[in-house]
Structure formats: structure tokens, C-alpha cells
Amino acid sequence: xDIVPQLIANSLIxxxxxxxxxxxxxxxxxxxxxxxxGFGVETAIGGYSVFYLCKTLGLPLYFGIFLGLFCSxxxxxxxxxxxxxxxxxxxxxxxxxxxxxxxxLTALQALVAILFTSQFQTLSxxxxxxxxxxxxxxxxxxxxxSIFCTVLILSxxxxxxxxxxxxxxxxxxxxxxEEVAKIVGINxxxxxxxxxxxxxxxxxLAGILIGFDTGIEPIMGLSWLLAAVVAAIVGGIGNxxxxxxxxxxxAFAENFGIWKISGEWKMAIAFGLLIIFxxxxxxxxxxx
Amino acid sequence: MEYLTHLAxxxxxxxxxxxxxxxxxxxxxxxxxxxxxxxxxxxxxSAILTTVYDLNFFLAALCGVLVAAIISLFVGTVLSKFRGDxxxxxxxxxxxxxxxxxLNVQELTRxxxxxxxxxxxxxEFGIWNYEFSSNVSFLVLSVxxxxxxxxxxxxxxxxxxxRALKAIREDEEALQVFGYRTLHYKLAVFVIGxxxxxxxxxxxxxxxxFIDPSTFTINESxxxxxxxxxxxxxxxxxxxxxALALVLLPEFLRFVGxxxxxxxxxxxxxxxxxxxxxxxxxxxxxxxxxxx
Amino acid sequence: xxxEAQGSGTSLIxxxxxxxxxxLIVGGLIIYGKKGGEEKEASKEPIKVGVMLPLTGDGAPYGxxxxxxxxxxxxxxxxAGGVSxxxxxxxxxxxxxxxxxxxxxxxxxINIDKVQIILGGFCSSESIAATPVAAAAKVxxxxxxxxxxxxxxxxPYFFRNxxxxxxxxxxxxxxxxxxxxxxVAFLQEQTDYALGVFKAFSAxxxxxxxxxxxxxxxxxxxxFRSVLSKLKTANADAFFLDPQTLPVAERxxxxxxxxxxxxxxxxxxxxxxxxxxxxxxxxxxxxxxxAEFTADPNNPKFxxxxxxxxxxxxxxxxxxxxxxxxxxxxxxxxxxxxxxxxNNGEKFAVWSRTVKDWEGASGKTTIGADGDRIxxxxxxxxxDGKAEVMK
Numbered sequence: 001x002d003i004v005p006q007l008i009a010n011s012l013i014x015x016x017x018x019x020x021x022x023x024x025x026x027x028x029x030x031x032x033x034x035x036x037x038g039f040g041v042e043t044a045i046g047g048y049s050v051f052y053l054c055k056t057l058g059l060p061l062y063f064g065i066f067l068g069l070f071c072s073x074x075x076x077x078x079x080x081x082x083x084x085x086x087x088x089x090x091x092x093x094x095x096x097x098x099x100x101x102x103x104x105l106t107a108l109q110a111l112v113a114i115l116f117t118s119q120f121q122t123l124s125x126x127x128x129x130x131x132x133x134x135x136x137x138x139x140x141x142x143x144x145x146s147i148f149c150t151v152l153i154l155s156x157x158x159x160x161x162x163x164x165x166x167x168x169x170x171x172x173x174x175x176x177x178e179e180v181a182k183i184v185g186i187n188x189x190x191x192x193x194x195x196x197x198x199x200x201x202x203x204x205l206a207g208i209l210i211g212f213d214t215g216i217e218p219i220m221g222l223s224w225l226l227a228a229v230v231a232a233i234v235g236g237i238g239n240x241x242x243x244x245x246x247x248x249x250x251a252f253a254e255n256f257g258i259w260k261i262s263g264e265w266k267m268a269i270a271f272g273l274l275i276i277f278x279x280x281x282x283x284x285x286x287x288x
Numbered sequence: 289m290e291y292l293t294h295l296a297x298x299x300x301x302x303x304x305x306x307x308x309x310x311x312x313x314x315x316x317x318x319x320x321x322x323x324x325x326x327x328x329x330x331x332x333x334s335a336i337l338t339t340v341y342d343l344n345f346f347l348a349a350l351c352g353v354l355v356a357a358i359i360s361l362f363v364g365t366v367l368s369k370f371r372g373d374x375x376x377x378x379x380x381x382x383x384x385x386x387x388x389x390x391l392n393v394q395e396l397t398r399x400x401x402x403x404x405x406x407x408x409x410x411x412e413f414g415i416w417n418y419e420f421s422s423n424v425s426f427l428v429l430s431v432x433x434x435x436x437x438x439x440x441x442x443x444x445x446x447x448x449x450x451r452a453l454k455a456i457r458e459d460e461e462a463l464q465v466f467g468y469r470t471l472h473y474k475l476a477v478f479v480i481g482x483x484x485x486x487x488x489x490x491x492x493x494x495x496x497x498f499i500d501p502s503t504f505t506i507n508e509s510x511x512x513x514x515x516x517x518x519x520x521x522x523x524x525x526x527x528x529x530x531a532l533a534l535v536l537l538p539e540f541l542r543f544v545g546x547x548x549x550x551x552x553x554x555x556x557x558x559x560x561x562x563x564x565x566x567x568x569x570x571x572x573x574x575x576x577x578x579x580x
Numbered sequence: 581x582x583x584e585a586q587g588s589g590t591s592l593i594x595x596x597x598x599x600x601x602x603x604l605i606v607g608g609l610i611i612y613g614k615k616g617g618e619e620k621e622a623s624k625e626p627i628k629v630g631v632m633l634p635l636t637g638d639g640a641p642y643g644x645x646x647x648x649x650x651x652x653x654x655x656x657x658x659x660a661g662g663v664s665x666x667x668x669x670x671x672x673x674x675x676x677x678x679x680x681x682x683x684x685x686x687x688x689x690i691n692i693d694k695v696q697i698i699l700g701g702f703c704s705s706e707s708i709a710a711t712p713v714a715a716a717a718k719v720x721x722x723x724x725x726x727x728x729x730x731x732x733x734x735x736p737y738f739f740r741n742x743x744x745x746x747x748x749x750x751x752x753x754x755x756x757x758x759x760x761x762x763x764v765a766f767l768q769e770q771t772d773y774a775l776g777v778f779k780a781f782s783a784x785x786x787x788x789x790x791x792x793x794x795x796x797x798x799x800x801x802x803x804f805r806s807v808l809s810k811l812k813t814a815n816a817d818a819f820f821l822d823p824q825t826l827p828v829a830e831r832x833x834x835x836x837x838x839x840x841x842x843x844x845x846x847x848x849x850x851x852x853x854x855x856x857x858x859x860x861x862x863x864x865x866x867x868x869x870x871a872e873f874t875a876d877p878n879n880p881k882f883x884x885x886x887x888x889x890x891x892x893x894x895x896x897x898x899x900x901x902x903x904x905x906x907x908x909x910x911x912x913x914x915x916x917x918x919x920x921x922x923n924n925g926e927k928f929a930v931w932s933r934t935v936k937d938w939e940g941a942s943g944k945t946t947i948g949a950d951g952d953r954i955x956x957x958x959x960x961x962x963x964d965g966k967a968e969v970m971k
Contacts, residue, residue, distance in 0.1 A: 002813075003809050003810060003812070003813045006805075006806075006809040006812075006839065007806055007809055009805075010803075010805040010806045010809065011806075013803075013805070014803055014805075034373070035373055035376075035377070083564055083567075083568065086568060087567065087568065092567070092571060094372065094373050095319055095373070095376070096567050096571045097567075098373065098376070099513070099514065099517060099563055099566075099567055100563065100564050100567035100568070102510060102514075102560075102563060103559075103560040103561065103562070103563030103564035103566075103567065104560065104564060105560070106556055106557075106559055106560030106563065107556070107557045107559075107560025107561050107564070108560070109556075110553040110554070110555075110556035110557045110560065110636070111553075111557060113553045113556075113636075113640065114550045114553045114554070114557075117644050118636075118640035118641050118643075118644055119641050119644065119827075119898065120641060120825075120827035122830075122834075124834070132837070132838055132840060134840070139838060139839050139840050140838070141838050144838075210802075214802040214803060214831055214834075214835075215802060215827065215831060217641070219637070219638070219640075220802075222506075223800055226380065229377060230377075233374070233377065254806075255805075255806040256806075258795075258806040258807055258810060259806060259809075259810050262392075262795065262796070263795040263796055263797045263801075263806075263807040263810075264388070264391065264392045264770060264795075264796040264797060264798065265388060265392065266797075266798070266801070267384050267388060267798065268384060268385045268388035268389075270384075271380070271381035271382075271384040271385055272381070272385065274377065274378065274381045275366065275378055275381045275382070278369070278370050278374055278377070278378045278381075279366060279369055282369070282370065282371070282374065289691055290687055290690070290691045290717070291687045291688055291690075291691035291692055294683065294684065294687040294713075295684070295687075298680070298684065391770055391798065392770075392796070394775075399770065399775060400770050400771050400772045400774075400775050401704075401728060401730065401772045401775055401776070402679075402705055402708070402772065404708045404730050404734075492680075496679045496680055496683055496709050497709065497712050498679045498705065498708045498709040499679065500678070500679065500705050500772075502638070502677065502678050502705065503678050503679065503680060507637075539684060539688070542673060542688060551635070551672075551674070552635030552636045552640075552674035553635070553636055555636070555674070556636055
């Protein structure tokens with residue numbers, strides 16, 4: 001039996017989750033210019049919101065997902081409003097913001113664990129039949145197919161948002177030069193708050209999809225975040241679409257690495273890729 | 289009392305770690321999230337040499353320093369090519385890779401089983417043989433080590449080498465214009481920091497008598513980073529205060545009456561909130577002079 | 581950078597203030613410690629038993645249900661009149677599944693709370709690191725969850741009612757050979773327990789002429805698809821799944837279904853003793869081999885534990901087949917032991933070696949002279965979603 005088609009399918013699935021996370025991460029990085037570790041916890045918040053609303057309270061699924069996205073967006077916005085905004089107003093360095101966001105991650109994931117215990121949970125019970133498809137010797141499920149489609153839809157939506165709306169132009173202006181954007185009359189703080197809200201929602205969306213596909217636990221944030229950061233750097237940090245390429249490249253490297261090397265070196269492979277890129281192509285495949 | 293002695297030993301070991309990381313982070317300005325890897329290299333080298341090859345603790349610790357120094361020379365060379373926040377990310381990568389080696393090279397490290405039954409240090413001169421088996425004697429030993437490391441760090445700070453490092457941290461290009469080989473300075477301090485961390489690792493392994501890969505993860509590196517930042521960057525006193533505060537904080541919280549079902553997680557919440565508050569109101573740490 | 585000269589005056593004051601705060605903290609610890617000591621003098625006080633568990637970090641998923649089981653058993657004992665008329669009080673400390681925090685927790689329990697018996701550690705790393713501490717203080721360490729072969733005979737003060745990994749690997753290897761399997765694909769989670777099972781299995785299986793194709797995955801892995809795809813292409817006679825916990829096993833089974841892979845299965849007791857999982861993945865499981873040490877699901881103490889756990893916490897007991905019953909038994913064994921020899925670590929540890937055929941939720945417990953639970957695993961085969969004893 002040939003393993004390659006299946007590995008390609010596996011890589012596409014894993015890469016799609018990384019891609020969603022990388023989109024969210026790059027959105028805040030390109031505007032706020034710091035590595036927001038707290039972004040990782042939005043996955044747990046999104047996933048557990050749906051878990052609580054739909055599994056425990058029994059609300060309809062679409063309603064739960066909607067509220068879950070809102071919750072993760074809100075948490076991200078509040079973290080910006082009360083922590084990152086004052087820090088940025090003081091011209092704090094990227095490292096200070098990074099450590100503050102680490103505090104956000106630590107505190108919030110512990111809160112999630114208090115509310116929902118540390119047990120591993122899945123959302124897959126919420127949908128009845130998860131059909132398995134077969135294509136050219138690789139198998140994938142309906143959930144995995146929808147994850148892949150989510151990446152496409154999300155990319156198109158973000159492209160429209162950034163290129164086609166005034167709000168998007170404001171974001172682009174801020175990411176080019178925040179001071180100038182302020183001078184020409186853009187309410188940078190408000191835009192930034194909205195960016196954090198949207199990026200939180202994207203993180204929550206990834207968490208919900210992870211919950212449907214494999215499962216969620218409170219301390220999942222850091223490892224997913226690190227994957228997103230690696231993908232972002234490989235693709236060219238701050239470059240939304242470069243990040244997509246980086247995400248799939250990372251997933252292919254990991255999954256083919258499992259085949260050619262061994263499963264236990266998966267994390268080392270991912271970070272080896274990061275170091276290789278930092279050494280030979282520090283601005284990524286597609287520098288902005 | 290035993291419990292306080294135990295905590296004092298831990299504070300001592302973490303003081304060495306904090307002092308050494310402070311050299312790298314505070315004086316050279318390299319945001320290294322890979323310190324736990326060197327801590328682990330020291331611990332594993334000395335644990336393997338003392339248990340399998342029956343080497344004396346002090347010799348084994350010295351070998352640990354060599355191993356950490358050689359590897360840190362390589363890591364440092366690579367990290368020196370990165371800029372800003374990327375240094376932090378690249379160093380995370382090295383930590384993960386070293387941790388994977390601890391976990392996967394099972395012929396050497398026994399992988400997830402860890403290495404049990406590591407002996408306490410002993411000194412042998414002819415017929416005279418002394419083992420630091422009691423916790424009090426171990427405390428004395430670790431205090432001696434902390435003092436040595438502290439004075440070394442003070443010496444580095446006061447020396448022309450230390451002054452050059454501070455200047456590099458503030459304006460690397462200017463120093464290059466003056467003809468300083470800034471890369472060599474930064475590499476030297478990185479290697480010294482790694483070597484000192486590996487001493488802490490050797491002490492840790494022989495004190496706890498058991499090590500496994502779970503102690504040397506990125507989380508530990510992040511913890512060490514927050515120890516140094518809490519205490520105060522570019523301040524050796526600050527590093528000691530940071531180690532004292534953050535080793536004792538979780539122990540102190542054992543006595544705060546949180547309901548038992550959430551106590552442990554509440555400690556994590558307190559730790560996270562503390563980091564946020566510190567960054568908001570005192571980013572240079574308690575006694576530090578250099579702001580990140 | 582802040583100008584040094586300007587800030588030095590105020591920063592000195594702040595340093596002094598912080599030092600004062602730290603001294604107060606340390607002083608508080610000492611005073612609290614002394615108070616704890618005095619409390620112990622009074623005879624009407626409860627009997628304190630220390631507990632070490634991973635409550636945060638990667639080990640927390642095991643620690644939480646364990647804590648619930650301990651509290652449940654303690655509550656039962658206390659409503660039934662306590663231990664020799666005195667109530668039992670558990671002092672629970674987080675040992676985070678690592679050696680450092682385990683020694684800190686043990687030191688605290690021994691020196692501040694003055695306990696004679698510590699229930700724990702849970703992870704083998706906790707037990708291995710805490711044993712010297714307990715032995716030095718002549719305190720008994722009783723683990724219901726550590727299975728590392730390194731703990732066998734580690735100290736007269738340590739014992740466990742959870743069997744060592746060595747037994748089930750051997751049982752399964754012999755069964756596989758008896759089935760005529762020559763090549764086994766093996767997936768092992770990178771934990772001490774799972775590695776122990778693998779070592780025992782591979783030693784016996786290769787000795788008998790079999791070959792193993794092995795993949796390892798770290799504990800935090802959630803995507804097994806490529807590892808599974810790789811093992812699938814090995815075309816082995818059977819697939820041995822060796823996880824540390826049930827959620828990992830369920831993730832693997834679900835992803836095996838997604839990949840449409842239906843090999844002949846073997847698995848360790850984590851999966852073997854989980855009736856619900858066996859039923860959920862019924863079609864995958866048919867004819868699977870497993871080993872279990874909790875032989876009897878109809879044991880009244882075991883069913884009572886399941887029912888009461890569900891009533892008290894509103895969820896099913898996790899690890900019901902493995903750690904749950906041993907944890908529950910451990911609290912009752914401590915009660916029995918204290919009633920027999922008093923709350924004394926040294927005597928309790930000696931007494932532990934005399935435990936023979938003690939009836940509990942995990943079946944009959946007998947502790948050997950090396951502190952290990954005697955009695956190995958029983959081979960079982962899965963038929964129609966249920967594990968049956970194989971003849």
C-alpha cells in the first residue's frame with residue numbers, strides 16, 4: 001500500500017489548522033508588532049465555550065459556535081484593552097509585551113482548568129455522522145474537509161476585509177506606520193481593539209475546529225501557538241498569505257518527517273525548520 | 289528545619305540559574321529561552337557520569353560544564369545571527385530540540401523513565417571521605433557554589449568585559465565602530481552563562497537524586513526568564529531576590545487557604561497575574577536597572 | 581535604561597521593603613509550622629495523612645479524578661466513624677508530576693504537617709524522587725499509581741498497590757506468539773509507564789522470535805494520523821497500542837476509523853479495562869488481546885465506587901479500570917493499617933508487607949517484601965465489545 005497519498009491528506013489537515021491560527025497570529029503581529037503568546041489561549045476559550053454551551057447546556061450548535069467565537073474575541077479584546085494598550089501607550093518593548101502576554105496565557109488557561117477541569121474533551125459527539133471520504137488512496141473525514149474549506153473562506157474574507165473596506169485600509173496603514181496612521185486621523189486604538197477582537201475570534205474558531213477533529217484541553221494553547229509562530233516565521237512574519245504557505249510547509253515537514261525519520265522527533269523537526277529559516281532566510285519565504 | 293533547609297537548597301540552585309541567565313539576559317541583552325536546556329545538559333551529564341561511570345560528583349559537574357559550554361558555543365553562534373524577538377524564538381527551538389534528545393536518546397538518558405538513584409556529592413582525599421548526604425551539609429555546599437557564582441558575576445560586572453557588554457546592550461553598532469568584536473563578547477557571556485547553569489544542573493540532579501526530561505522543558509526556561517525579570521535585569525542582587533521570591537511564592541501559596549479543588553490552579557493564576565502586573569507597573573523588575 | 585544615580589535611593593528602600601516582606605513570609609512559614617506541630621499534640625485532633633498529586637501541568641488529568649476518589653473514600657470513612665474514632669484528614673499537595681515539586685511537597689507534608697503516611701506520588705517520577713525524603717524521615721510512602729519497575733524494592737518505606745509494568749508486557753508477548761504472530765506494529769506514548777510495558781513486551785517477544793516495528797509519540801500529541809499511516813504500511817500481524825491514558829487511546833481509535841484501518845489489535849490495561857471504550861469502538865476491537873489486573877467488574881466494592889463517584893461528582897469515574905480502584909483501596913488500606921499499628925510511618929511500612937488477600941475495589945491485594953503488589957495480569961480477549969478472560 002502506498003503511504004504517500006495518506007500523508008498528503010494528513011499534512012493538508014494539520015496544515016489547515018496551522019493556517020487558521022497563523023492568520024490570526026499574523027493579524028495582530030502585523031499591527032501591534034509583538035509576539036502575542038496570549039493568542040494561544042483563545043483556542044481553549046473557543047473550544048470550551050462550545051463544549052459548555054452545546055454539550056452541557058444543550059444549546060443548538062450554530063448558536064454555541066457563534067457565542068464561542070464571540071467569547072474568544074471578547075477575551076482577546078479585553079486583554080488588549082486592559083493590558084497591551086496601556087503597555088503600548090508607554091512604548092514598552094516587544095519583550096515586555098511578550099512576557100505580559102505569557103502572563104495572560106498562564107492565568108487564563110488555569111482559569112479554564114478550574115472551570116472545566118483539566119480533562120481532555122472532544123466536541124465530536126455534537127455532530128451525528130462524520131462521513132469518511134476516500135480520494136486517490138487517502139482518507140479524510142467531513143470535519144477535516146470543512147476545516148480545509150474554512151481556511152479558504154477565511155482567507156477570502158480577510159482579503160476582502162483588508163483590501164476592500166475602509167477598516168482594512170486602516171489596518172494596512174497602521175501596520176505600515178502607526179505614527180503616520182495616527183497623524184492622518186485614523187483612530188488607531190479603536191482599530192487595534194477590533195483587530196484583537198477579530199484575531200481572538202480566529203483563534204477561537206481554530207479551537208472549535210480542533211475540538212471537533214481531535215479534542216481540546218486547557219493547556220493546549222502554548223503548543224498550538226508555537227506551531228503558528230513557526231509557520232508565520234517560515235512564511236514571512238506579518239505577511240498573512242505567506243503565513244498560509246508556511247503553515248502547510250510546516251505540516252508537510254512534520255508529517256513526512258514522521259515517515260522518513262520517526263514520530264518522536266516531530267517537535268524537534270518543527271523547531272529545526274524554524275532555526276533553519278531563521279539562519280538562512282530570517283525574513284521568511286515571502287517577506288513583507 | 290528540614291522543609292526550610294530543602295527550600296533554601298532549591299533557592300540556592302535557582303539563584304545560580306538566575307545569576308547565570310542574568311549575565312546572558314541582563315548584561316548581554318540576549319533574550320534566551322533555552323536556559324533550561326543547559327540546566328538539563330549539566331544535570332544529565334553529571335547524572336550519567338556518576339551513576340554509570342561512577343565518577344566523582346565534582347569531576348562529573350566539570351564535564352557537564354564542558355558539555356554545556358561546547359553546545360552553547362554552537363547555539364550562541366547560531367543565535368547571534370538573529371535579531372530582536374527572533375532570538376527568543378530561535379532559542380525556544382533549541383530548548384525543544386535538546387529536550388527531544390533527553391526524551392528520545394534512550395540508550396543514554398533512559399528517556400521518560402528518567403535516571404534514578406543519583407548519589408550525593410562526596411569529597412575524597414586519601415582515607416578522608418566526606419559525603420554531603422544530609423540536607424544541611426548539601427545546603428552548605430550549595431551556598432558555597434552560590435557565593436562563588438555570585439562573586440564571579442560581580443567580577444564580570446565590574447570588569448572592563450562587563451562594561452563593554454553593557455555598552456553593547458545599549459548600542460551594539462557604536463561599539464563595533466570603536467573596533468570591539470561584539471560577537472565575541474556576546475558569545476563569551478553566553479557560554480559562561482550556560483556553563484554556570486550546568487553547575488546548577490549537576491547540583492539539582494544530585495540533590496533530588498532523580499531527573500527526567502519533564503524538568504527541562506520550555507516552561508522551565510520561561511520560568512527562569514521570569515525569575516530574572518522579576519528580580520531585576522542587570523542586577524546580581526536582583527537575580528537572587530527573584531530566585532528567592534519565585535521559588536518561595538508557590539510554596540507560600542500552599543499555605544493560603546484556597547479551597548482544595550482549585551488551589552493548585554489558583555497558584556498558576558496568581559503567577560500569571562503577577563507577570564502581567566509586573567510588566568504593567570515595574571518592567572525593570574524589583575531592583576533592576578535595565579528595562580527590557 | 582534608567583539613569584542609575586537617580587533611582588538608587590528609592591530602589592534601595594524598595595529592596596529593603598521587599599526583603600522585609602520575604603522575611604515575613606519565611607517567618608510565617610516557621611510559625612505556621614510550629615502551630616501545626618502543637619496541634620498534633622491534642623489527641624482529639626484528626627489523623628492527618630499527606631497526599632501528593634499532580635494537580636497542574638501535564639499530569640493534571642490523572643490528578644483530578646484521583647483527588648476526587650481520595651476525598652470520596654475519606655468522606656465515607658469519616659461518616660462511618662473515622663479511624664479508631666478519630667476523623668481522617670487529607671492534606672493535599674500539588675507535586676506536578678516531577679521530581680522537584682514532589683520533593684518539595686513531601687518535605688512540606690513531613691515537616692510542616694507532620695504526617696506519618698503519604699499517599700502518593702502518582703507519577704513514578706514523583707515517587708522515585710520523594711522516596712529518599714520519606715525514608716530519611718521514616719515516613720511511609722504509599723503509591724496507588726506509580727508503576728515504574730525502578731520502584732521495585734526501592735526502600736522499605738515505599739510500597740504500592742498498583743502493579744509494576746513488567747507483568748502485563750510479558751503476558752501479552754506470550755499470547756501473541758501463541759497466536760502465531762511474527763511481526764507486531766507498536767505505538768508507544770513517551771511516558772515511563774508505557775515505556776515499561778514496551779520493554780517487558782519486547783524483551784519477551786523478541787526472545788521468542790518475533791519482530792517489532794515501533795513508533796513513539798510524545799504525551800501531548802493529538803494528531804496520530806501520519807504515525808498510524810506509517811505503521812499501517814508495515815503490514816504487521818497485529819497492532820499493539822500502548823498509551824498512558826484513555827483519552828490518547830480514544831484519539832488513536834478515532835483516527836484509525838478515519839483512516840479506515842482495521843488491524844488485529846492488542847493493548848495495555850489502560851484500554852483493556854475501559855468497558856465504554858471497548859463498546860464504542862466495537863467493530864475495531866473484535867478479537868483484540870489485552871491484559872488486566874482488575875479482574876472482576878462485578879466486584880461489589882468496585883460497582884459501589886463507580887455509583888458513588890457518579891452521584892457525588894456527576895460524571896463517570898475516569899481510569900475506572902486502572903487507577904480509580906487502587907486509589908480508593910489505598911485510602912481504606914491506610915485506615916486498616918492505622919487501626920492495626922497506629923499512625924506511625926515506620927510501623928505502617930512494616931505492616932504493609934503483611935497485607936495479604938485484602939479485599940478491595942481492585943480485587944485482592946497482596947503486597948510483597950519488595951513493596952510491590954503481587955499478582956500479575958490476566959489475559960483477556962475482546963468479543964462483541966466486551967473483554968472476556970481467555971482460556
